[in-house]
Amino acid sequence: MKRAIILAAGLLLILVLTLLAFGLPIGPSLQMLAKGAFDGEVGWGRTLARTTPLIFTGLGMVVAWRAGMYNIGGEGQYIFGGIFGATVAAVGQSLPPALLMILILISTVVGGALYSSLAIWLYISRGVQIVISTILLNFIAIQLLSFLVRGPLKAPGKFQLSQTLRLDDAVMLTRFSNKSDLHVGFFLSILAGLALWLYLFRSEGGLQIRIVGENARAAKAAGMNVAKIQWRAMAISGGLCGLAGGVEYLGISGAIDAGFAQQWGFYGIPVALLAGIHPAGVFGSGLYFGALFSGTQYMSRFGSGDQTLIFVIQGVAVLGHVLLNYYAKRKEVERV
Amino acid sequence: MFEILRYGAPVALAACGETLGQRAGVLNIGLEGTMLSSAYAGAIVAIRTQNPWLGLVAGVIVGVVFALLNALFVVKLASDQVVVGTAINLFSLGLTGTLYRAEFGKSGTLLKVPMIPALAPGIDFVTVAMILAVPALTFILFKTKWGLLLRSAGEYPPATVSSGFDVIKIRTQAMLVAGAMAGLAGAYLSVGVSGSFAEGFTNGKGFIAIALVTFGRFRPIWVFAASMLVGAAELVQFWLQAKFGTANVPAEFFIALPYVVALLVLVILGKGTRSPGALGIPFRRNS
Numbered sequence: 164m165k166r167a168i169i170l171a172a173g174l175l176l177i178l179v180l181t182l183l184a185f186g187l188p189i190g191p192s193l194q195m196l197a198k199g200a201f202d203g204e205v206g207w208g209r210t211l212a213r214t215t216p217l218i219f220t221g222l223g224m225v226v227a228w229r230a231g232m233y234n235i236g237g238e239g240q241y242i243f244g245g246i247f248g249a250t251v252a253a254v255g256q257s258l259p260p261a262l263l264m265i266l267i268l269i270s271t272v273v274g275g276a277l278y279s280s281l282a283i284w285l286y287i288s289r290g291v292q293i294v295i296s297t298i299l300l301n302f303i304a305i306q307l308l309s310f311l312v313r314g315p316l317k318a319p320g321k322f323q324l325s326q327t328l329r330l331d332d333a334v335m336l337t338r339f340s341n342k343s344d345l346h347v348g349f350f351l352s353i354l355a356g357l358a359l360w361l362y363l364f365r366s367e368g369g370l371q372i373r374i375v376g377e378n379a380r381a382a383k384a385a386g387m388n389v390a391k392i393q394w395r396a397m398a399i400s401g402g403l404c405g406l407a408g409g410v411e412y413l414g415i416s417g418a419i420d421a422g423f424a425q426q427w428g429f430y431g432i433p434v435a436l437l438a439g440i441h442p443a444g445v446f447g448s449g450l451y452f453g454a455l456f457s458g459t460q461y462m463s464r465f466g467s468g469d470q471t472l473i474f475v476i477q478g479v480a481v482l483g484h485v486l487l488n489y490y491a492k493r494k495e496v497e498r499v
Numbered sequence: 500m501f502e503i504l505r506y507g508a509p510v511a512l513a514a515c516g517e518t519l520g521q522r523a524g525v526l527n528i529g530l531e532g533t534m535l536s537s538a539y540a541g542a543i544v545a546i547r548t549q550n551p552w553l554g555l556v557a558g559v560i561v562g563v564v565f566a567l568l569n570a571l572f573v574v575k576l577a578s579d580q581v582v583v584g585t586a587i588n589l590f591s592l593g594l595t596g597t598l599y600r601a602e603f604g605k606s607g608t609l610l611k612v613p614m615i616p617a618l619a620p621g622i623d624f625v626t627v628a629m630i631l632a633v634p635a636l637t638f639i640l641f642k643t644k645w646g647l648l649l650r651s652a653g654e655y656p657p658a659t660v661s662s663g664f665d666v667i668k669i670r671t672q673a674m675l676v677a678g679a680m681a682g683l684a685g686a687y688l689s690v691g692v693s694g695s696f697a698e699g700f701t702n703g704k705g706f707i708a709i710a711l712v713t714f715g716r717f718r719p720i721w722v723f724a725a726s727m728l729v730g731a732a733e734l735v736q737f738w739l740q741a742k743f744g745t746a747n748v749p750a751e752f753f754i755a756l757p758y759v760v761a762l763l764v765l766v767i768l769g770k771g772t773r774s775p776g777a778l779g780i781p782f783r784r785n786s
Contacts, residue, residue: 185597233581235528291765294528294581295713298706299762306755314749432585469600474593481586485578 167447169487170437174451177479181472192462199461200454208343209460212415214453216241218352219407220431221438221445222359223400227279228440229363230396231376236282236297237404237428239304240275244405246308247274248412249316249327249419252334260333267334268409275405276398278304283397287390293397301428309421318418326420336414348410353446355403360442362399372396404428433477437484452477501621505692507730508629509534509684513708514715514722515629515636516680521712522640523673524653524777525573528584531705532591533565533678534685539595541686542612542696551615551690555625555683558690562682563675565591570671577781596698614694625687629723632680636719649673653775656782666782681705703758710761714768717775725764732757 182192200210220237227234234240248271255263282300285291318328336346363369375382375392383389407427412419434452438444452473459470513530520527527533537558545554565587572583603610617623640646651659652669659666688704689696707729715722736753 185601235581235585285762285766289766291762292713294526295706295710295765296762298703299710299758299765302703302706302758303755303762306751306758310749310751313751433589436582436585469597471593471596471600474589475597476593478586478588478590478593481582481589482572485572485576485582485586489576489578 166487166491170484173483173487174437174480177476177483178455181476181479184475185472195462195465196455196458198458200458204340204343206457206461208340208345210450210454210457211349212344212346212453213456214449215346215349215352215414216407216411216427217430217434217449217453218356218445219410220404220428221434221449222352222356222431222442223275223403223407224431224435225438225440225442225445226359226363226372226403227396227400228435229376230372230393231379232283232286232393232397232400233294234279234282234297234397234400235294235432236279236300236401237407237431238424238426239297239301239428240278240401240404241408241411241428242304242308242424243274243278243401244271244408245274245412245419245423246311246316247271247405248409249311252330253316253328256328260331264334264336264413267413268406271405271409271412272402273405275408276402279397279401279404280394283394287394305424308419308423312420312423316419324420326418329418330413334413335417336410344415346414348414351410355406356442356445359399359403363442368395404431407431430477433481436481501619501626503727503731503734504626504629505621505623505730506733507727508626509688509692510704510708510711510729511723511726512625512629512632512684512687513681513705514711514726515632515719516677516684517708517712518715518717518719518722519636519640519649519673519680520677521778522653522717522775523649523670524656524775524780524782525670525674526580526584526709526779527569527674527677527681528581528709529565529569529587529591530584530681530709531701531703532584532588533562533569533681534688534705534708535595535699535701536565536591537561537682537685538689538696538700539599542610542689545612545690546610549613551613554612554690555615555686558686559679559682562678562680562685564678565682566674566678569678570674573781574667574670574674577783580779580781592699599696599698610696612689612694612696615691623691625683625691628683633719633723640719645669645672650775652782653777656777670782681708684708707757707761710765713774714761714764716768728764729757729760732760 179189182189200206220241223237224234248267251267251270255266278300282293282296285296286293312327313325316327317325336348338346363373371387371392375389379389411427416423430452434445434448437448455473455476459473463469513534517527517530540561541554541558544557545551569583569587572578573580615623648659648664648669652666656666688701711722711725715725736756740750740753
């Protein structure tokens with residue numbers, strides 16, 4: 164608990180320092196950020212809608228990293244989720260909306276999981292480091308998406324726009340009011356977090372993942388099928404990132420274009436790191452960054468500053484967290 | 500032919516520097532961010548002073564500063580290398596993005612940057628330095644005492660310590676050289692290759708450079724050769740686009756080509772490459 168408070172205070176401090184460093188007025192800027200992020204239904208709706216993909220991709224990073232697999236490929240897996248989802252949407256137009264919605268969501272999970280499986284296959288059979296392969300696969304996915312929405316997946320008849328068919332409202336995830344962006348996907352993300360927590364900390368499969376992450380060599384010596392367990396963790400990770408794409412597709416965008424991913428897969432990395440690589444922490448750090456996105460969106464529209472500020476804050480926050488961990492650990496050692 | 504050299508040089512410089520770092524046991528995921536910040540610094544200084552050479556110097560300085568920051572975390576504090584590198588990338592993306600937009604407005608204007616003069620078509624000071632750096636690095640790595648120490652720090656640090664040497668110092672030195680080269684590489688992108696700067700300018704070149712180190716089997720000469728292959732892929736991309744247009748073959752295919760080449764070669768050569776034993780593993784003094 165004490166740690167969470169220190170962390171929260173630190174995050175606020177980093178925010179203030181970043182504003183200061185770029186010469187933005189602190190009082191008015193903070194006020195504007197808060198207004199954009201938490202002002203009534205619109206503000207909260209926007210914040211929680213931004214938080215949703217962050218929670219999904221953050222959870223995706225958590226499960227892979229717990230197995231010692233540095234999945235940096237959330238972005239590519241998110242995009243592949245979107246590609247699979249849009250393909251199913253194009254093929255299954257005549258299906259009943261509710262069924263189509265479920266099929267799309269499932270296909271996004273499959274798409275993400277298949278793409279992350281490619282990386283883990285490269286690692287296990289060819290010895291290509293996960294960090295490197297997932298980064299390269301991100302770039303390839305971005306180009307593939309851009310090609311698909313210009314060609315094969317492009318909505319027929321529309322010559323001007325390179326995007327897929329727009330989904331019917333009936334297929335989209337339910338919204339609660341027409342004033343706010345908040346949709347059912349947010350609650351799905353909470354359920355996913357809960358499920359992942361149960362899996363990682365209350366099931367044998369999760370225990371295996373954590374053991375492999377702690378010490379793969381020892382796990383192998385104990386007779387565990389390390390490759391299979393790593394594969395499982397990466398597939399779940401990719402599936403969650405793919406689902407992040409699916410929920411964004413069905414909850415917000417309704418159609419997919421080249422700018423579909425908006426780096427949500429990438430932001431999962433700082434979210435998971437600040438969360439201490441724990442599913443529960445992902446809600447806190449996801450909400451922090453979600454509120455920042457929502458707040459800076461408002462700020463850049465009505466005042467000064469820019470959304471790129473968030474990257475600075477994310478970078479410094481991660482380094483600050485690393486420092487905090489270092490000193491916390493050192494204290495523990497001294498006490499022993 | 501020399502054009503390949505010019506296109507390959509930024510990646511080659513960064514990758515050869517990174518080879519040194521990885522040989523010493525440090526995987527620098529922050530390479531992309533370092534190059535991006537140096538490219539921005541190089542562009543800004545070159546525009547302000549109208550002197551591209553000062554731009555190169557600025558790039559090197561930024562590269563060294565980032566390397567110091569990185570070394571502080573991953574070497575001195577023994578933090579996780581991927582985590583710190585990712586933070587550096589995020590930080591650079593935000594820093595360059597915010598400064599760029601504050602100065603040049605929100606639209607993605609392409610800056611015009613004065614370029615360093617060529618000695619001959621396709622050859623300039625940096626490409627020459629690059630070619631000289633390959634044998635120099637090979638010599639340093641395999642024929643000098645410092646090179647031996649560096650390799651041992653990346654292979655089995657406890658042995659380095661028991662022979663009375665300081666792993667932290669050696670790793671930091673290797674990272675500083677790598678940082679300077681990454682900085683030069685970034686600045687060369689803006690003042691040497693393209694004469695411009697835009698947001699997200701490095702576009703994954705730093706990541707490709709990291710991949711090329713494995714691909715080049717941790718040997719400067721092979722890393723250099725691999726970089727030229729990727730440089731060629733990039734040149735071929737421009738050439739094919741100009742020749743065939745984007746009507747028959749989608750442009751995205753060409754843009755993805757360097758990444759696909761890098762990945763494919765890793766797949767083909769991946770097996771059988773042995774990385775330094777302690778690569779990516781933080782060294783703690785008292786453990």
